[in-house]
Amino acid sequence: MSDTAQSGPVLAADGTPLKKSLARALRLQKTRALLLIAPLLLFVLVSFIVPIGQMLWRSVENDIVSDTLPLTVQALKTWDASAGELPDEAVYAAFARDMIVAVKAKEHTKLGTRLNYEQTGISSMFRQSGRKVGKWDPVADAPFKQKLIDVHDGWGDINTWRVIQTHARKVTPGYFLNAIDMRLTPDGATTQPEDKRILIKLFGRTLFMSLIIMGSCILLGYPIAWLLANLPMRQANILLILVLLPFWTSLLVRTSAWKVLLQSQGVINEILVWLGLITDEGRLVMINNQFGTIVAMTHILLPFMILPMYSVMQTIPQTYLRAAKSLGATNWTAFWRVYFPQTVPGIGAGSILVFILSIGYYITPEIVGGTKGVFISNRIAYHISSSLNWGLAAALGTILLAVVLLLYWCYDKIVGIDNVKLG
Amino acid sequence: MASTKTDDAFVEFDRVQKSYDGETLVVKDLNLSIGRGEFLTMLGPSGSGKTTCLMMLAGFETATHGDIRLGGTEINNIPPHKRGIGMVFQNYALFPHMTVAENLSFPLEVRKMGKSEREAKVQRALDMVQMGDFGGRRPAQLSGGQQQRIALARALVFEAELVLMDEPLGALDKQLREHMQFEIKHIADNLGITVVYVTHDQTEALTMSDRVAVFEDGRIQQLDPPDTLYEQPKNSFVAQFIGENNTLMGKVEKIDNAANTAEVRLDDGSLIDTIPVNVSEVGERTLVSIRPERVEFNKDRLHADAHTLKAEVLEFIYMGDIYRTRLRVAGNENFIVKTRNAPDQRRLKAGEILDIGWRPQDCRALDA
Numbered sequence: 001m002s003d004t005a006q007s008g009p010v011l012a013a014d015g016t017p018l019k020k021s022l023a024r025a026l027r028l029q030k031t032r033a034l035l036l037i038a039p040l041l042l043f044v045l046v047s048f049i050v051p052i053g054q055m056l057w058r059s060v061e062n063d064i065v066s067d068t069l070p071l072t073v074q075a076l077k078t079w080d081a082s083a084g085e086l087p088d089e090a091v092y093a094a095f096a097r098d099m100i101v102a103v104k105a106k107e108h109t110k111l112g113t114r115l116n117y118e119q120t121g122i123s124s125m126f127r128q129s130g131r132k133v134g135k136w137d138p139v140a141d142a143p144f145k146q147k148l149i150d151v152h153d154g155w156g157d158i159n160t161w162r163v164i165q166t167h168a169r170k171v172t173p174g175y176f177l178n179a180i181d182m183r184l185t186p187d188g189a190t191t192q193p194e195d196k197r198i199l200i201k202l203f204g205r206t207l208f209m210s211l212i213i214m215g216s217c218i219l220l221g222y223p224i225a226w227l228l229a230n231l232p233m234r235q236a237n238i239l240l241i242l243v244l245l246p247f248w249t250s251l252l253v254r255t256s257a258w259k260v261l262l263q264s265q266g267v268i269n270e271i272l273v274w275l276g277l278i279t280d281e282g283r284l285v286m287i288n289n290q291f292g293t294i295v296a297m298t299h300i301l302l303p304f305m306i307l308p309m310y311s312v313m314q315t316i317p318q319t320y321l322r323a324a325k326s327l328g329a330t331n332w333t334a335f336w337r338v339y340f341p342q343t344v345p346g347i348g349a350g351s352i353l354v355f356i357l358s359i360g361y362y363i364t365p366e367i368v369g370g371t372k373g374v375f376i377s378n379r380i381a382y383h384i385s386s387s388l389n390w391g392l393a394a395a396l397g398t399i400l401l402a403v404v405l406l407l408y409w410c411y412d413k414i415v416g417i418d419n420v421k422l423g
Numbered sequence: 424m425a426s427t428k429t430d431d432a433f434v435e436f437d438r439v440q441k442s443y444d445g446e447t448l449v450v451k452d453l454n455l456s457i458g459r460g461e462f463l464t465m466l467g468p469s470g471s472g473k474t475t476c477l478m479m480l481a482g483f484e485t486a487t488h489g490d491i492r493l494g495g496t497e498i499n500n501i502p503p504h505k506r507g508i509g510m511v512f513q514n515y516a517l518f519p520h521m522t523v524a525e526n527l528s529f530p531l532e533v534r535k536m537g538k539s540e541r542e543a544k545v546q547r548a549l550d551m552v553q554m555g556d557f558g559g560r561r562p563a564q565l566s567g568g569q570q571q572r573i574a575l576a577r578a579l580v581f582e583a584e585l586v587l588m589d590e591p592l593g594a595l596d597k598q599l600r601e602h603m604q605f606e607i608k609h610i611a612d613n614l615g616i617t618v619v620y621v622t623h624d625q626t627e628a629l630t631m632s633d634r635v636a637v638f639e640d641g642r643i644q645q646l647d648p649p650d651t652l653y654e655q656p657k658n659s660f661v662a663q664f665i666g667e668n669n670t671l672m673g674k675v676e677k678i679d680n681a682a683n684t685a686e687v688r689l690d691d692g693s694l695i696d697t698i699p700v701n702v703s704e705v706g707e708r709t710l711v712s713i714r715p716e717r718v719e720f721n722k723d724r725l726h727a728d729a730h731t732l733k734a735e736v737l738e739f740i741y742m743g744d745i746y747r748t749r750l751r752v753a754g755n756e757n758f759i760v761k762t763r764n765a766p767d768q769r770r771l772k773a774g775e776i777l778d779i780g781w782r783p784q785d786c787r788a789l790d791a
Contacts (some may be wrong), residue, residue, distance in 0.1 A: 019787065028757075051462055151546035202770055317514070317516070319512045319514065319516040320511075320516055320518060322481075322483055322503070322510075322512070322516070323510065323512055323516035323518075324518075324529070325482075325483075325502075325503040325504045325584070326482075326503055326504070326506075326508060326509070326510040326587075327504075327509075327529055327533065327577065328504050328505075328507070328530050328533045328534055328581065329529070329530075329533045330504055330533075331504075333533055336506075337529070338518050338529075341520045342518075342520055
């Protein structure tokens with residue numbers, strides 16, 4: 001028996017504190033458990049945590065200017081851009097020396113590309129100048145100020161130096177500003193010119209269309225889930241196979257099938273024309289726009305809505321409906337007041353799943369979305385593979401991640417994440 | 424006490440049949456009338472059709488043939504929500520997303536009752552089942568017995584005259600079940616409601632009911648008050664289903680219809696006195712049934728001219744309130760005798776040889 005009257009920590013039989021001896025007894029078990037999950041933990045770390053961390057870092061990282069032009073950055077520190085005068089010879093000399101090193105290492109074009117995001121034209125300046133400056137000698141060819149301006153008159157433009165000075169910081173908010181249609185200029189953050197403001201619109205469209213897709217999945221999935229949960233075993237199994245069938249077909253094939261169905265010479269239009277419901281000139285435009293994206297993605301994401309709803313509905317016994325009816329409720333009241341509230345956890349789980357999946361969807365909008373039906377993810381893909389502006393892609397990705405987490409948090413506050421049942 | 428007359432029947436099954444697959448009948452030609460204020464139990468093994476009958480009455484199953492009448496009105500085509508019948512389900516079916524008070528308020532809300540009236544009725548119903556302080560709880564926060572009370576209160580709160588109960592105590596432990604049996608009975612008596620109660624537990628049926636309908640194979644085998652049912656089973660199914668029962672096989676030797684007695688020659692050759700229940704001819708095979716507590720081995724208490732049988736004690740079991748002794752009688756090794764644990768009662772020992780007997784009216788010759 002434990003001695004409750006005794007003050008101080010409870011002791012084990014051999015006199016050591018009970019907590020200590022319990023910890024010792026459990027240590028072996030804990031170690032063994034940890035070893036069992038170690039491979040998975042390592043895998044998750046390498047394939048999940050590290051890439052996400054890297055992405056987060058890349059969205060603010062800006063080493064390239066200070067790494068490529070270390071002396072210039074140092075020299076520019078004392079230069080006051082607001083005075084309206086070009087930097088003095090010291091800065092030009094530092095720049096020339098940096099460039100000679102950079103050209104040898106072939107780093108100057110990368111820097112040019114980076115600075116070109118901020119001011120168009122700088123990329124070609126660096127490429128042109130690199131060819132000549134690379135042949136110079138850092139001592140014999142001094143002074144450099146006039147020579148550089150002769151090589152490219154951009155070096156005589158005060159703005160060039162202001163851009164270099166502004167982006168010399170190792171950590172920059174520039175990519176994030178770009179991601180929300182703003183930019184970092186020497187005069188501080190300003191909005192992008194009208195014709196370049198597309199990202200916020202894209203974000204808005206992505207959220208809006210994801211909501212519509214989620215909504216149509218709920219509307220289409222709910223009756224099917226109900227059928228699944230209430231049909232006799234045999235029929236329910238067949239229906240479940242039909243629901244799962246899309247999972248076993250390639251995503252690309254399914255998306256392309258929608259192209260076949262929806263295009264202006266496609267199956268649906270042909271049938272409508274043949275039936276005389278529309279004229280040959282008045283064929284419906286159902287693809288390469290938002291409609292096409294919504295239809296195809298609703299179809300693709302539907303199982304993710306049905307399965308959680310089904311698993312929740314399966315646990316709701318028929319007796320609840322019977323009880324409600326015996327208490328005097330009509331079919332509709334029984335459904336709405338008794339059955340439906342109990343399925344909310346399933347709807348919630350399905351909605352989170354579908355919404356999060358669709359907000360980052362890429363392939364389907366790419367194929368059927370045209371220009372009006374693309375998502376923010378298509379823009380991210382563009383910046384990763386075409387414009388090579390990985391910093392901006394990372395910033396967009398980070399914002400997307402933040403939006404999802406924020407929505408998840410809201411959902412937790414409103415509905416409660418404990419109420420979500422995936423199975 | 425309940426009326427058994429058809430003319431003032433409150434609930435009436437008239438030649439009701441039910442089939443699910445069109446090949447076999449689950450309920451075969453059911454005729455049953457239940458009086459106003461009666462507590463009727465449908466008792467039977469699973470698959471005997473008793474729950475189907477209850478569901479037809481509630482409106483969740485439709486009768487394949489025949490009429491069901493409630494207070495004189497045919498209700499075959501009235502949907503369940505318009506029948507106004509209260510129902511307590513096996514697993515209570517309390518709505519998990521509503522509080523206790525909301526559960527009770529639900530039937531009143533769908534009847535468009537005003538808020539203050541609703542609250543008063545809910546509170547009265549909760550007080551009735553001694554759960555007055557639990558209105559704000561969720562069903563999941565209540566114990567099984569408490570949920571049972573709430574389910575009962577919910578079935579009663581809208582003042583239904585007829586309440587159906589589908590094995591409502593099945594999920595409770597023994598002690599609580601016994602307690603709830605009396606409580607349900609008292610509440611039903613106080614409110615004067617008619618109760619149709621389905622169970623497969625014969626003790627429950629005997630303790631609670633005014634009348635019990637024993638179901639088997641889609642038919643009512645016997646419909647009688649509990650004491651009649653127990654003491655005068657009409658056939659061997661009822662005799663064996665209700666309570667414990669000793670059976671001996673034999674042939675009818677002599678029938679005296681005037682005195683309502685029959686002598687039966689058991690398979691081992693011995694002769695016993697019985698009353699014929701559903702045997703009519705000499706030479707007919709019969710199953711003789713005697714209740715364990717009606718068997719007598721004290722010579723002083725036996726009739727002088729009663730036929731007795733030789734019995735060997737095989738096992739003596741002390742059960743507290745009673746002694747249970749297993750005997751070998753006429754080749755039957757599971758012949759049970761129950762005796763009350765009284766100060767003067769003799770404890771038999773294994774190996775003893777006794778003469779046993781009984782009053783002829785306790786020994787019933789039934790169908791084999």
